[in-house]
Amino acid sequence: MTGMDLSFSAGTEAATALDAADPLAAFRHEFHLPEGPDGSPQTYLAGNSLGAVPRSAAGCVNAELERWARLGVAGHFAGESAWEPYHELLTDSLARLVGGRPSEVVAMNSLTVNLHLLLVSFYDPTPTRHKVLIEAGAFPSDHFAVESQIRQRGHEPAGSLILACPRAGEETLRLDDLLTLIATHGSELALVLLPGVQYYTGQVLPMAEITAAAHGVGARVGFDLAHAVGNVPLALHDWNVDFAVWCSYKYLNGGPGGIGGAFVHERYAGDRSLPKLLGWWGHRAETRFEMGTVFDPAPTVESWQLSNPPILAMAPLRASLDVFDRAGGMAPLRAKSEQQIQYLDFLLAEVIGDRVETITPTTLAERGCQHSLRVREPGPDGRAVHQALQQSGVACDWRSPDVIRVAPVPLYNTFADIGRFVDILDRALGDAAR
Numbered sequence: 001m002t003g004m005d006l007s008f009s010a011g012t013e014a015a016t017a018l019d020a021a022d023p024l025a026a027f028r029h030e031f032h033l034p035e036g037p038d039g040s041p042q043t044y045l046a047g048n049s050l051g052a053v054p055r056s057a058a059g060c061v062n063a064e065l066e067r068w069a070r071l072g073v074a075g076h077f078a079g080e081s082a083w084e085p086y087h088e089l090l091t092d093s094l095a096r097l098v099g100g101r102p103s104e105v106v107a108m109n110s111l112t113v114n115l116h117l118l119l120v121s122f123y124d125p126t127p128t129r130h131k132v133l134i135e136a137g138a139f140p141s142d143h144f145a146v147e148s149q150i151r152q153r154g155h156e157p158a159g160s161l162i163l164a165c166p167r168a169g170e171e172t173l174r175l176d177d178l179l180t181l182i183a184t185h186g187s188e189l190a191l192v193l194l195p196g197v198q199y200y201t202g203q204v205l206p207m208a209e210i211t212a213a214a215h216g217v218g219a220r221v222g223f224d225l226a227h228a229v230g231n232v233p234l235a236l237h238d239w240n241v242d243f244a245v246w247c248s249y250k251y252l253n254g255g256p257g258g259i260g261g262a263f264v265h266e267r268y269a270g271d272r273s274l275p276k277l278l279g280w281w282g283h284r285a286e287t288r289f290e291m292g293t294v295f296d297p298a299p300t301v302e303s304w305q306l307s308n309p310p311i312l313a314m315a316p317l318r319a320s321l322d323v324f325d326r327a328g329g330m331a332p333l334r335a336k337s338e339q340q341i342q343y344l345d346f347l348l349a350e351v352i353g354d355r356v357e358t359i360t361p362t363t364l365a366e367r368g369c370q371h372s373l374r375v376r377e378p379g380p381d382g383r384a385v386h387q388a389l390q391q392s393g394v395a396c397d398w399r400s401p402d403v404i405r406v407a408p409v410p411l412y413n414t415f416a417d418i419g420r421f422v423d424i425l426d427r428a429l430g431d432a433a434r
């Protein structure tokens with residue numbers, strides 16, 4: 001297997017040694033991790049679905065509740081966490097995580113809402129250039145959003161929606177095939193919308209190459225970073241991406257339904273020719289409260305904001321971003337993550353063998369921390385194995401039709417968690433068969 005570190009060995013002592021050598025080990029204690037039914041800690045490998053809660057989150061939320069009680073409406077403008085510019089407290093940290101400039105990044109709304117807002121601006125079809133390239137296996141919300149935008153703009157998905165598929169018998173998308181589709185639809189292609197990390201397979205797509213190819217035929221490019229942000233290093237500005245959206249409840253630990261985020265490249269900041277849905281929070285902040293009805297856009301991505309945002313949803317994300325910053329950002333986290341990915345690969349090969357197949361690409365450049373596992377024939381039913389895992393205190397998820405997703409998150413998962421998971425999987429494969 002590519003990239004495997006042959007110096008790993010199985011067993012709890014080896015895991016303990018890896019944890020002892022981990023410079024980020026202390027960050028685990030900054031999170032509450034769920035307990036199983038018997039009160040023992042779960043092996044929490046579901047951070048790709050809902051990240052763990054930082055211990056400091058409650059304090060951040062309570063601080064705003066207290067300010068509300070103490071200050072009432074004056075809290076909008078008073079003090080260092082005044083609510084009117086509160087979203088700005090998140091910007092710099094988010095910009096570092098996605099590789100954007102602060103003027104290109106804003107925390108607002110939720111992922112699908114942001115996707116719609118940016119499709120309004122960046123899917124601006126003409127009679128000859130009206131096609132959108134997405135993947136056939138796109139997250140349903142993305143597919144629905146694009147389909148409805150195509151119809152909204154007077155076209156039909158049948159003629160305007162291009163679906164990229166893996167080749168027969170393969171699981172993941174090939175860059176060559178994407179480049180061929182982009183070249184084939186060339187002058188008819190208005191937009192390419194792809195994930196940074198594919199939610200089902202865990203594949204990381206080559207965002208810089210895709211962006212360059214799409215721009216080469218005159219199309220725009222957006223990325224859904226739901227599974228990428230906080231998982232893999234990103235450089236949206238340098239890659240020249242037009243726009244991106246993400247949610248914060250997965251690897252960013254922002255809490256259930258937490259505040260989403262958006263990136264728009266700075267070359268569009270002052271572009272008044274883009275169609276855009278407007279609201280008062282997109283107005284230049286200095287003069288917003290003069291209450292004029294001539295829209296004067298904020299000179300940044302903030303001009304896409306509509307409403308004054310939910311402070312109580314932003315507070316836990318603020319707590320989590322502070323943890324990311326103190327951990328040193330994505331470079332050290334990714335270094336640990338690569339080691340954890342290889343350790344899990346090693347243990348799966350060593351302990352589980354060919355009873356389970358990993359559909360995630362094997363090379364490190366093409367994967368984040370998520371491993372998408374499929375129980376091989378003639379083994380037990382995958383869903384039963386997933387249930388057995390849960391009953392034994394492993395939190396991981398099942399995605400139809402047949403994949404178990406496990407994600408060791410470098411901020412709070414240990415090498416011991418990975419070892420325990422593989423031991424429990426080993427047993428679950430037997431238990432589920434009975």
Ligand SMILES: *Cc1c(COP(=O)(O)O)cnc(C)c1O
Pocket residue numbers: 110111112113139141142195199224226227247
């Ligand atoms: C999790 C996820 C979403 C979720 O969308 P919301 O609008 O936050 O509910 C969207 N797209 C992808 C690819 C996801 O993984």
